[in-house]
Amino acid sequence: MAELHLQSHRLQNLWQKARELPLLPIGVLLIVFIIPALFAEVIAPHDPYVPNLRARLQPPVFFGGTWDYMLGTDRLGRDILSRILHGAWYVLAVSMIGIAVGVVVGTTLGLIAGYARGWFDGLVMRLVDISLALPAMLLALALAAAIGASFLSVVIVVGFALWAYFARQVRAEVLLLRNSDFVARSQVAGASHLRILFRHILPNVMNTIVVLATLQVGIAIMLDASLSFLGIGIPRPTPTWGLLVSDGRDFIATDWWISFFPGLAILLTVMAANMLGDWLREQLDPRQRQI
Amino acid sequence: MLKYLSRRIASSLFALLVITFIVFLLTQLSGSPVDALLPDDATQEQIDSFIREWGLDKPLWQQYLTFLGNAAQGDFGTSLKWPGQDAMGFVLDRMPATLELGGLAILMSVVIALPLGVAAAVYKGGSIDNGAQIFALVGQSMPSFWLGIILIWVFSVWLGWLPTSGMGSFSHAILPAIAIAWFQISALARLTRSAMLEVLDVEYIKLARVKGVSEWSVVWKHALRNAAVVPLTYFGILAASILTGSVVIETVFSWPGMGWVAIEAIRGRDFPVVQAVIIAYAVIYMISNLVVDLLYVVVDPRVRHG
Amino acid sequence: MTHTQETPLLEVRDLRVEISTKAGKFFPVNGHNFTLNSGETLGVVGESGSGKSMTAMSLVRLLPKHAARVTSGSIKLEGRELLSLSRSEMRKVRGRDIAMILQDPQTSLNPSFTVGNQITEALRLHAPGPRSTLRERAIEALRKVKVAAPEHRVDSYPSQLSGGMRQRVVGAIAISCAPKVIIADEPTTSLDVTVQAQYLRLLKELQEDTGMGIIFITHDFGIVANLCHRIVVMYFGRIVESGTVERIFAKPAHPYTEALIAAVPKLHGHKGRLRTIPGSPPPQSEQPPGCPFAPRCEMADTRCFTELPPTVDADGDGEHLASCWRVAGQ
Numbered sequence: 046m047a048e049l050h051l052q053s054h055r056l057q058n059l060w061q062k063a064r065e066l067p068l069l070p071i072g073v074l075l076i077v078f079i080i081p082a083l084f085a086e087v088i089a090p091h092d093p094y095v096p097n098l099r100a101r102l103q104p105p106v107f108f109g110g111t112w113d114y115m116l117g118t119d120r121l122g123r124d125i126l127s128r129i130l131h132g133a134w135y136v137l138a139v140s141m142i143g144i145a146v147g148v149v150v151g152t153t154l155g156l157i158a159g160y161a162r163g164w165f166d167g168l169v170m171r172l173v174d175i176s177l178a179l180p181a182m183l184l185a186l187a188l189a190a191a192i193g194a195s196f197l198s199v200v201i202v203v204g205f206a207l208w209a210y211f212a213r214q215v216r217a218e219v220l221l222l223r224n225s226d227f228v229a230r231s232q233v234a235g236a237s238h239l240r241i242l243f244r245h246i247l248p249n250v251m252n253t254i255v256v257l258a259t260l261q262v263g264i265a266i267m268l269d270a271s272l273s274f275l276g277i278g279i280p281r282p283t284p285t286w287g288l289l290v291s292d293g294r295d296f297i298a299t300d301w302w303i304s305f306f307p308g309l310a311i312l313l314t315v316m317a318a319n320m321l322g323d324w325l326r327e328q329l330d331p332r333q334r335q336i
Numbered sequence: 337m338l339k340y341l342s343r344r345i346a347s348s349l350f351a352l353l354v355i356t357f358i359v360f361l362l363t364q365l366s367g368s369p370v371d372a373l374l375p376d377d378a379t380q381e382q383i384d385s386f387i388r389e390w391g392l393d394k395p396l397w398q399q400y401l402t403f404l405g406n407a408a409q410g411d412f413g414t415s416l417k418w419p420g421q422d423a424m425g426f427v428l429d430r431m432p433a434t435l436e437l438g439g440l441a442i443l444m445s446v447v448i449a450l451p452l453g454v455a456a457a458v459y460k461g462g463s464i465d466n467g468a469q470i471f472a473l474v475g476q477s478m479p480s481f482w483l484g485i486i487l488i489w490v491f492s493v494w495l496g497w498l499p500t501s502g503m504g505s506f507s508h509a510i511l512p513a514i515a516i517a518w519f520q521i522s523a524l525a526r527l528t529r530s531a532m533l534e535v536l537d538v539e540y541i542k543l544a545r546v547k548g549v550s551e552w553s554v555v556w557k558h559a560l561r562n563a564a565v566v567p568l569t570y571f572g573i574l575a576a577s578i579l580t581g582s583v584v585i586e587t588v589f590s591w592p593g594m595g596w597v598a599i600e601a602i603r604g605r606d607f608p609v610v611q612a613v614i615i616a617y618a619v620i621y622m623i624s625n626l627v628v629d630l631l632y633v634v635v636d637p638r639v640r641h642g
Numbered sequence: 643m644t645h646t647q648e649t650p651l652l653e654v655r656d657l658r659v660e661i662s663t664k665a666g667k668f669f670p671v672n673g674h675n676f677t678l679n680s681g682e683t684l685g686v687v688g689e690s691g692s693g694k695s696m697t698a699m700s701l702v703r704l705l706p707k708h709a710a711r712v713t714s715g716s717i718k719l720e721g722r723e724l725l726s727l728s729r730s731e732m733r734k735v736r737g738r739d740i741a742m743i744l745q746d747p748q749t750s751l752n753p754s755f756t757v758g759n760q761i762t763e764a765l766r767l768h769a770p771g772p773r774s775t776l777r778e779r780a781i782e783a784l785r786k787v788k789v790a791a792p793e794h795r796v797d798s799y800p801s802q803l804s805g806g807m808r809q810r811v812v813g814a815i816a817i818s819c820a821p822k823v824i825i826a827d828e829p830t831t832s833l834d835v836t837v838q839a840q841y842l843r844l845l846k847e848l849q850e851d852t853g854m855g856i857i858f859i860t861h862d863f864g865i866v867a868n869l870c871h872r873i874v875v876m877y878f879g880r881i882v883e884s885g886t887v888e889r890i891f892a893k894p895a896h897p898y899t900e901a902l903i904a905a906v907p908k909l910h911g912h913k914g915r916l917r918t919i920p921g922s923p924p925p926q927s928e929q930p931p932g933c934p935f936a937p938r939c940e941m942a943d944t945r946c947f948t949e950l951p952p953t954v955d956a957d958g959d960g961e962h963l964a965s966c967w968r969v970a971g972q
Contacts (some may be wrong), residue, residue: 163366175351180621182580183614184358190610266422267479271584274481275599290482294588298493301422307481316477540748544680545704546744547815548737562752637754637799 096121109276151211159219181206188276260322417604434593453528475522531566685870747809758796817886885962895964
C-alpha cells in the first residue's frame, strides 16, 4: 500500500516535471536542429549540392520569391532551405561527438585525479589550467595548418575546448564524495578501486555531467560554425552552417538571404540549447553559479 | 602579494612552454618541416641548408630545443606567402591593428555592460532588467560573424553610415568592434547583475545607507567595488574570446590584423607565419591574464594583504 | 522616571508598517507607541520575527523597497516629524542624528575600504573638513571605542581585524558624528560572551559621556537587565508590554514577558532547568482575531482567542503598560 502510494507519487512528480518542461526551446531545437539533422533526406525539397543555374539567386517567398524555394537560392541556384537542412546533420555530429570526446576525456581524468590525488592530480590540474587558458581558436589554427581542416580536426578542437570544464568539475565533486560514508563502506567491503569509481562515484557525478554537457552544446555549435565560416572547419562542399553564412558574405548588399537564414538557424539553435541548459541546471543542480 | 604574482608569472610561462611544444609537435605531424616550411620549388641546396639550420638531422628533443631557442628570439623563418618577409616581423607589423580593434571592443563591452548589469540588479524585475535578460540571451547565442555581416548590411549598405570593410579612419573600426563586443556585453552584463544582486544584500550596504550615504554612492561605490571582483574573473575569458573574435571578425571586415594574417597564411600553407601568429596570440593572451591578476590586487585588499 | 514637560528625544506614535506579498498583507510593526529620552536606553525585546528589526529600519526609513512601507503614524526626533522629510533631508538625519549598529560585524564593514575610510565617509557627509582633520577624527572615534593603536588600525582593512575589533569599528562609525540616537540591532549576538560584556560596558560609557539615547534591540532579556532603563516587549508585530526595567522584572504583566524572563539562564542561584516557551508565533500571513500569543499562552481563555486585548495601564501610574486580557479584564 505504502509502496503503491510512493509509486503514484513518483508518477505525479514526473508528470509535473513534464508539464514544466521548457516547451519553447525544446520545440525550437526539434524543428530547427534535430529533425532536420535526422531526416534531411526526406524533408529537403531540393538537392543541396547540385547547381541549377536556371534558379539562380531566387529571393525568399514574401520577398518576391516562390514557395518552391522558400528561403531563396544561392548563386548556383541551390535551395538555401535544403542546404540548411542537410547542414544540420554535420553540425549535430560535430557538436555531439566533440562534446562526447570532452566528456569522456574530462570525466575520466577528473575521476582519477580526484580519487587518486598525488602527482597525477597535480598534473591533470596543471593541464586543466593551461587548457582553460588557451583559446581553442589557436589550436584550431595550428591543426588546420598542420594536418588540414577535416571533420576530425573540428572534433578535436571542440573536445579540446571542453574537456577541462568536465575534468575540473568532476574532480571537485569526487574530492567531496571520496570521503563520504558509502565510499568508505565499499572500501571496507573490499571493493576494487575501479568498482568504487565507476559503480559508486560516477553515478553521483552524472547530474553535473549532464548539466555541463547541455550547457556546452551552444559553445560547441558556435565553435564549429566559426571554424567553418573561416574555412578551417569541415571542408566544402559539405554545407555546414558557418560555411553557408560565409557563402553569402560578399552578396549581402543584394542577396541578403544567402547569409541571413543559415545564421538565423545557428542563432535559434544555440539560443534554444542555452535555454534548455539553464533550465536543466536549475532542475538538477541549483547550487551551480552561472557563468 | 609578490609570491602570488610570481606564481602567476611562472604558470603563464609554463603555459607558453606547452603551447610551443604543441606547435612543434603539430609541425612534426604535418610531415617533414622541409615540405611545410620551404616553398615547393626549393633547390636541394636550400633544403640542405634548411636541414642544417633547423637541426633536422638531430634527435627530436634537440630539434625542439632548437625550435624553442629560435622561438625565444622571435625567429620562425621567413614567410612563404609574402616572400622575403620575416614571419614574426610580419605578424608584429599587424599586431597594432588587432590590438586597436580588441582594445576598442573591450572598452565598449565594459562601458556598456557594467552600467547595464548594475541597472538590471538595482531595478531587479523591472523593464531594464527584463530587457537586459533578453538582450543577454540573444547576444550570447548570436554568431559574431553573422552579426558582423548583418551590421554591414544595415549600417553600411542600407543606411550608408559606416564603411563596409578595411582599415582607415576611426569609423572603420566601429562595426567590427561592435560585432566582437556584442557577445561580451551580454556575458559581462549577466555576470555583473548576479554579482551585484549578491552584494546588494550584504550588511555593509545597509550600513552605508544607515550612515546617510546617497543611493548613487551606495550602488556605484560600495556595491560595485565589491561586485567588480566577479566580472574581473571573467576578464581572462574575455581576453581569450576577443582574440578568437578578432580572427573571425577581421576576416569578415577585411581588417588587416593578426587574425586576418592567420587565415590568409593557412590558406597559403604558410607555416612559419602561422606559427608566429599562434605564439604572438599566446603571448598577448598571457600578458592580458597577468594584467587581470594585477587588477585583482588593486581591487581586492584581501589578495593584497593575504 | 521623572515626568518632564519638554519634548522627548524620539517619540513614536501609532507607527504601522505594512508588507504586501503574494500571500497577503501583514504588519511587522503594528501600532507602535514609545518614546526615548536623552541619556536613556530603551530595550526592544522579542523573539526573531517579532518585528524588532523592521521597527529599527522604519525609524531611519530604510525599509526594503517595494515590499514594505510605513502606512500610518508619526516619528518625531526632537519634535521634528521624520516621516514628512524629503529623501535628501532624511539622508542628513541618518548617520548624523540617528546612527545604527548592525548585527553582524563580519559583514557590516565593506571589505574593499580601509577602516579609516569607512569612518570618515560619514564625517565627510555630515561634518566635512580637510582630509587630515577627518583622519584625526577617525582616529579619535577609534580611540573612543577603545581600539588599541588607533593610528595604526585606521589604515587596516576589515579582513585584518578580529570579530570583536570589527564590531568596535562599527561602533566607531556610529558615534563618529556624535548622533543623538543610536539604534543597536542585536549588536553582540555573534560575539563571544567576554567580548560581548566588554562591548556592552563600552556602549554604556559612551552614553554617559555623550548623553545620547540608545535603542537596544535584542532577544536576550539577560542583556536588557544590565543595560536598559526601559523596555518594550514585542510579539508578532505588536508591543505587548512596556515599562521600566525594575517594574517589568519585578512584576511582568504579560505572560509572554514572564516566559521570556524565565528563559534567561541564571548564573547563580536556581538550579531549575532552563524554561523555553513552547510553540511558535503564528505564520505572518495570518492575522488572528484575538491576542496573537493566545495559542502559546497557558492562561488563555476564550476571549483571548476572539478579541484583541487593549493596551492598559498595568500599575495605574502610567509607567507600565500591557495589552493582555489578564490585566485589562481585572
